[in-house]
Amino acid sequence: MRFTGEHVDYVVIGAGIAGASVAAELAANGSVLLIERENQPGYHTTGRSAALFSQVYGPDQIRALSRASSRFYQNPPPGFTEHQLVHRRPVALMGRSDQADTVHAEFEQVRGRGDVSLITGNQLREMMPLLREGYAACALLENDSADIEVHALHQGYLRQLRERGGQLRTTSEVLGLSNANGCWSIETNQGRSYASTVINTAGAWADEIAGLAGTSRVGLVPKRRTALIVDAPEGHADNQWPMVVDIDEQFYLKPDAGKLLLSPADETPSPPCDAQPEEIDIAICIDRVQQAFDLDVRHIGNRWAGLRSFVADGVPVVGYADDVPGFFWLAGQGGYGIQTAPAMARVAAALIKDDQIPDDIAEEGVEIARLSPLRRTLTSEVT
Ligand SMILES: Cc1cc2nc3c(=O)[nH]c(=O)nc-3n(C[C@H](O)[C@H](O)[C@H](O)COP(=O)(O)OP(=O)(O)OC[C@H]3O[C@@H](n4cnc5c(N)ncnc54)[C@H](O)[C@@H]3O)c2cc1C
Structure with a gap:
């Protein structure tokens, strides 16, 4: 089947946990197309994790994002999943x-x-x-860490995306990206789509997607x-x-x-x-x-x-590129992309819409300048 000419507000590239979660958040306020190369979303890193939720693991921005995600894990929105998302470990x-x-x-x-x-x-x-x-x-014993039901979390976001009118298109590889007059043309093996904003959640391939879009890579x-x-x-x-x-x-x-x-x-x-x-x-x-x-x-x-x-400083990359319009990064989650996904998706959705990040997340110490693709430490040597 070939798709031609549809226009959506947001095209999200890559349906791992990052893409599924931000697509679901964005679908609350706009039209969303989530594009995945594999026939199974979650085939790559998302389906291969150790499924840990820990608030003491990783650099301080990761810890802040994890703390900010903890309420979601304990109390997901009604109808999100019929499973308990976390079990104490x-x-x-x-x-x-x-x-x-x-x-x-x-x-x-x-x-x-x-x-x-x-x-x-x-x-x-x-x-x-x-x-x-x-x-x-x-x-060092952390008593309130947990195992995450990753499949239930991922499926919960994909279901929320569908319920909000968003689409997931699998077996669809993004092959080309071009921008004319603020409108992105996204070429895939299944045809072409158009969007005002492209969100790069391609995991290990995120720098390759940047290359297709003609924006600077982040050194992933x-x-x-x-x-x-x-x-x-x-x-x-x-x-x-x-x-x-x-x-x-x-x-x-x-x-x-x-x-x-x-x-x-x-x-x-x-x-x-x-x-x-x-x-x-x-x-x-x-x-x-x-x-x-x-x-x-x-x-x-x-x-x-x-x-x-x-990336070099080990902190995720969340924010707009400054050298092409409407190209947004959500990448570099390292070993923490599952546990931080609920807060990271809300931060990303807010920044994509040019809003302030939610107060409950800012209060945990999440700083958008530290996540920005424009920060100076992005490609510096790791010490
Ligand atoms: C062994 C291991 C243990 C881990 N343990 C934990 C843990 O305990 N806790 C934790 O929080 N995290 C853990 N992680 C890290 C976590 O799994 C990742 O941070 C997270 O899954 C990254 O999600 P993602 O959506 O960015 O990437 P992915 O799941 O890899 O998704 C990216 C998607 O983009 C798609 N894509 C790429 N290019 C294209 C294209 N051109 N067109 C269309 N689609 C494309 C890919 O097919 C892929 O499905 C672990 C990872 C590993 C490997």
């Missing part, structure tokens, strides 16, 4: 004795924000009996991260166990539907692609996890990899 950022200073420094940064405490290695071992005796010296670097599912020692992982993350992010482990989800927390730069796990990363993962936990990995169930995309 404490997270322990753990350190050996040589990492104890880092744990303490991290704790000082988040003290008083949410339900966080410092615990000893022995206390952590009482919560997570697989931990080897004497391995951990201490941990997709980084591959691997995950695998293994059996727990007694055949069943206790769902009460916390997620345990090495404080220097060398590995993490969390219960997942009776099994264990492991990751080496790898960050290997990659071109945008359908990322696949590498044997070496799986081997590194098992080695690191087995040093910390009493776990004999004999069989790997599922394994996958996904791309977490970052």
Whole structure:
């Protein structure tokens, strides 16, 4: 089927969590077309996450966006989903004795924000009996973190988009973008559409979309991260166990539907692609996890990899480009794009409409200058 000539207010490119959530927000006040190359929205990074909601993870703007998203997770709008979006899952950022200073420094940064405490290695071992005796010296425990039902969240936004009159078009790849007199022409393998505003939510491909539009790239670097599912020692992982993350992010482990989800927390730069796990990363993962936990990995169930995309300062890119009219960025969500999506979509929708960002989000410390594609730290070297 070919589409020709339709004109909408907003074309959103990429139907992962970023595109679905901002498209749903925008559809409350305008006509929206959400375009996705794959036949399944969520096929790429959105469908490959560890599904964590943590308010102590990531740089300060991420933490602010996560805090601002927490009310949505606890109380989604009526009719958004029939599922509970979050289930409590404490997270322990753990350190050996040589990492104890880092744990303490991290704790000082988040003290008083949410339900966080410092615990000893022995206390952590009482919560997570697989931990080897004497391995951990201490941990920063976040008690009010959670597992996110990512599929329910994503589908909730797509349903909200449809209910508000917006359209999702899958198997539709954006191949060209041109602007004449303030009107965008969006060429896809299924035909052409027109829009006043284009929103770039193409994940790892966001810089490529910028290239098509003739606007400056932001220096996005997709980084591959691997995950695998293994059996727990007694055949069943206790769902009460916390997620345990090495404080220097060398590995993490969390219960997942009776099994264990492991990751080496790898960050290997990659071109945008359908990322696949590498044997070496799986081997590194098992080695690191087995040093910390009493776990004999004999069989790997599922394994996958996904791309977490970052700019140099690690903060998402949200705002209009200044060198072409009506081109809006919502990219660079790194490893936090699910947990921050509810607030990020509301911030983006407000800025797209030239409104102030909502007060409840500003009050959490979200600053639009820090998210702007025009900020100076965007492409500076990471220190
Ligand atoms: C192993 C792993 C663990 C993670 N854990 C967490 C976590 O615990 N918590 C958390 O919050 N985040 C986590 N993340 C990060 C999170 O998954 C991402 O930040 C988020 O999914 C990014 O969403 P997105 O919509 O920007 O990208 P994507 O989901 O990749 O969506 C972009 C879409 O754009 C489409 N597209 C690209 N080019 C075109 C084109 N030319 N035409 C049409 N469509 C196009 C793609 O097909 C794709 O579907 C994790 C990621 C990984 C890989």
